[in-house]
Amino acid sequence: MSSKVTIYEVALAARVSLATVSRVLNNPEKVKADTKDRVLRVIKELGYRPNAIARGLASRKTTTVGVLVSDITRASVAEMLAGIADIAMKYSYSVKLFSAHDDVNVIDLLKEIVAEQVDGVLLLNDELDLAHMKQIKDTLEENEIPLVLANVVYNDKNVPSVSIDYDKAGYEITKLMIEAGRKDIYLVSTVRKYSVNEQKELGYSRAMQESNLEPRIFRTSGTTSVNRQHFASYFSDKKVDGAIGVRDSIAVSFMNIMSEAGKKIPQDILVSGFQNTKYGILSRPTLTSIDVPVYDIGAVAMRLLTKLMNKEAVDQIKIILPHYIVRRDSM
Amino acid sequence: MSSKVTIYEVALAARVSLATVSRVLNNPEKVKADTKDRVLRVIKELGYRPNAIARGLASRKTTTVGVLVSDITRASVAEMLAGIADIAMKYSYSVKLFSAHDDVNVIDLLKEIVAEQVDGVLLLNDELDLAHMKQIKDTLEENEIPLVLANVVYNDKNVPSVSIDYDKAGYEITKLMIEAGRKDIYLVSTVRKYSVNEQKELGYSRAMQESNLEPRIFRTSGTTSVNRQHFASYFSDKKVDGAIGVRDSIAVSFMNIMSEAGKKIPQDILVSGFQNTKYGILSRPTLTSIDVPVYDIGAVAMRLLTKLMNKEAVDQIKIILPHYIVRRDSM
DNA sequence: CTGAAAGCGCTTACAG
DNA sequence: CTGAAAGCGCTTACAG
Known part of the structure; x- marks a missing residue:
């Protein structure tokens, strides 16, 4: 039942308009305290959750990021994904996985990512040649979708990235x-x-x-x-x-x-x-x-992306995380 | 530029209505051959890609599946994800990752998954107790979202699953x-x-x-x-x-x-x-x-889920994949 | 502080 | 085979 509840029914039960319910959720400071409380109570009672898709269409923000990966099974990639997922959840973003194999056209895949209306893209794919990288960067720029490279080295001062040296x-x-x-x-x-x-x-x-x-x-x-x-x-x-x-x-x-x-x-x-x-x-x-702090690389990259998506000021677009050598028996 | 193109502009350029453009994409058999060709040509020329979010709202199908994972970094999980991603792509589904840590309330997470309007759910989380499993199953059932367990053993004849014995x-x-x-x-x-x-x-x-x-x-x-x-x-x-x-x-x-x-x-x-x-x-x-053919488990589970989402008939809801013993020096 | 209304970009009966 | 229109469930100026 819970998913069938729409904003309209909440409005009805709380005796306010849809607009007010929407405001309670998105701009609570614009709503009088007791109406807000009333609406909140009804939301809870009915178990209302806004339909993320409708919200995405209306606001043109999906709070979803696309993660472009080639080989998920590599330990470093899986670990990075863990960092990404944790931070994404913390900032209420969803993560959509796009896997770029040898046999898929990266540019086509990118068009799909754009069509999916993600708010930002994380690139974990470090096997791309420069031409591809440039195309990816340009396509995303055209569509005003911020991009962050995680554990990828790409020699362009304007592309945000997180890595070690x-x-x-x-x-x-x-x-x-x-x-x-x-x-x-x-x-x-x-x-x-x-x-x-x-x-x-x-x-x-x-x-x-x-x-x-x-x-x-x-x-x-x-x-x-x-x-x-x-x-x-x-x-x-x-x-x-x-x-x-x-x-x-x-x-x-x-x-x-x-x-x-x-x-x-x-x-x-x-x-x-x-x-x-x-x-x-x-x-x-x-x-x-x-x-190599791969989990952190993922986490920091995701955090950087949230800032870019919010158009917050960032002082550092190229982040280098520290590494250290772990001595064991082989040396 | 490409992402700014809407169905309306395609319709205009092809001198047809939006409805026809939509049909060309979704029910091509209902469109006369030459109008179809004309529309297709315009779509190509303008680089049109339907907005997945708008489509999702209108059709109430997002062609997205939610994958519920606890620890992505485990080798078996990463490998399963690879299988899932490959088959998802093959059937044009997107995959959204939801990570269920110890500190997140699984039921809350599930509500979020429902709010995200996924068409189906894959559960890779085999640490859940029976009470949780039942809640998950019930919530998804209520919302008519099919569920497939991948590499999880749950003793309920009605829950589809893929695993080895x-x-x-x-x-x-x-x-x-x-x-x-x-x-x-x-x-x-x-x-x-x-x-x-x-x-x-x-x-x-x-x-x-x-x-x-x-x-x-x-x-x-x-x-x-x-x-x-x-x-x-x-x-x-x-x-x-x-x-x-x-x-x-x-x-x-x-x-x-x-x-x-x-x-x-x-x-x-x-x-x-x-x-x-x-x-x-x-x-x-x-x-x-x-x-343990983990990649295959993921792939087969995803394939099974596509069938369930399409309400296709499936003869086997509980799939057991074969395993074998690889003998090496330790035994 | 709140509501009425337009609009986001599609799909889908309904007519014709 | 095609188009006009309603609608998916929200957000967001615009008034008041």
């Missing part, structure tokens, strides 16, 4: 290995281009070059079983005394293969991951990793 | 350990009550009792660091030669502690997990696990 993180971890006397340090990255991984690569390369060491980036697919083959064959004839995985799972996979090949970790090879996930705690040896 | 799975894996000669087999479960874990416990207990062995269920929190303490102290003075973790991460955690205590796996203790996640591939020894 991956370049710096890559630099620091590499530096630590160099200071520990290691020279043949590999960055184990992905074949697929992720904006954040490119930053890690930059920082890594810079640190290596500063010490006159040759940067060596090995790229593997994300798939654990495939990594296995890659690692085993590629590294069989290489000198390696340090390795940084762009993801914990990659780092653990690498450790396992090396251990099986008779290498001792950390004695022979220092290993570090990125993200500080459960993988690094459950692995043996346990994995040193860069802690 | 966890009872059977628990039975089978226990049986295998018993057949391997093990007698002191523990089920390592969670403190928190999950409906699926209760089923695993039932199957485990039955298998033990059938062999006149005493079922022993140890409950740990889900947190890896806490598990460590639990396991170390609890199992220090116990005889154990087999252990089944209700989640892979728990099983791996258990393996690690036992290994460190000098036990050999699988020689001294057979270990199995549940879910067949990456944890079991990256662990050493690698973990035997029950493969």
Whole structure:
């Protein structure tokens, strides 16, 4: 029964007009105290809840944000979503999920997002090339829908984003290995281009070059079983005394293969991951990793978006969250 | 510009009425071929996309489903969401995420879901007690919103659900350990009550009792660091030669502690997990696990929901997907 | 402080 | 096969 109650019936029961009921809900300060109380009481009695769709149409605000995601199953993405969902709920926003796979046209998907009348968009998709990014940005701008990038690095001063400094993180971890006397340090990255991984690569390369060491980036697919083959064959004839995985799972996979090949970790090879996930705690040896506060990135990005949607002033459009290195047994 | 185009402008440009434009979109068979073509051309030229909110209000169908989740970060949940999102997109449904934490009132959240006018609800939350489940079911029924449970076990013949037979799975894996000669087999479960874990416990207990062995269920929190303490102290003075973790991460955690205590796996203790996640591939020894097709559970549940929303006939309201045991080094 | 009325952008009987 | 009109359930100037 509760959902059948409309604003009209509330008005009737409270002996006021629809306008007043609406005001009680949206601009309570404009309503006299006792009428407000009366209306509120009736609302409670009838279990009235305004129809969000009708409200959305009339006010041209849906209090819904669209979240554009590619692979939900990645630990970092799921964690970010948790942060987003929590803050969204806190500010009474709904979140609509849009998944952008390889086979879906991002621009078409974006048109759909626009058609869905979301008030803002969060982009968690860091596999997009620059042309796509620009199209997304432009389309949303045209439609006056604010956009915030979460854990995506995009080089445009005007696009709000929340992330850590991956370049710096890559630099620091590499530096630590160099200071520990290691020279043949590999960055184990992905074949697929992720904006954040490119930053890690930059920082890594810079640190290596500063010490006159040759940067060596090995790229593997994300798939654990495939990594296995890659690692085993590629590294069989290489000198390696340090390795940084762009993801914990990659780092653990690498450790396992090396251990099986008779290498001792950390004695022979220092290993570090990125993200500080459960993988690094459950692995043996346990994995040193860069802690990336993904939940916070999601939460802060969502909070920033609420401000943009409300046209509040924001002093910082590019937010860099702190990271730190969690030392464990692998390094 | 594209979003500013309304149905009215399309009608104008195509020299037809709004009604006809609407029909072209919703009941094309009722429109003469050449007017249809003309309208379609104009729609394309103007880049028209119907406003989903207006459409939702007028038709009382939002083509949106609500997904009620507690902990998104659990691997099984994220994977299910992937399946849900893919099928939702295939059938042109949007998915709205609602996260039900400990501190949010599920019933209030449900009222909000109803107010959001979703056409159907998917429940991924298997921590709910029976009273809550009944309330959810009743509220949705009242509002004629179909509900499908995904990976949740709820004993009501009238509530559609998709899952595997966890009872059977628990039975089978226990049986295998018993057949391997093990007698002191523990089920390592969670403190928190999950409906699926209760089923695993039932199957485990039955298998033990059938062999006149005493079922022993140890409950740990889900947190890896806490598990460590639990396991170390609890199992220090116990005889154990087999252990089944209700989640892979728990099983791996258990393996690690036992290994460190000098036990050999699988020689001294057979270990199995549940879910067949990456944890079991990256662990050493690698973990035997029950493969639960979580992606498929999500996909099938979403598909079932589309049928219910369309009032299509469904022959099976309770769908049990097959599972199988993936043997690896731990057993 | 409150109400009457227009309007948000669609869909859907109802006529023709 | 097509159009005029009512209506979905709200919000929001505009008067008073």
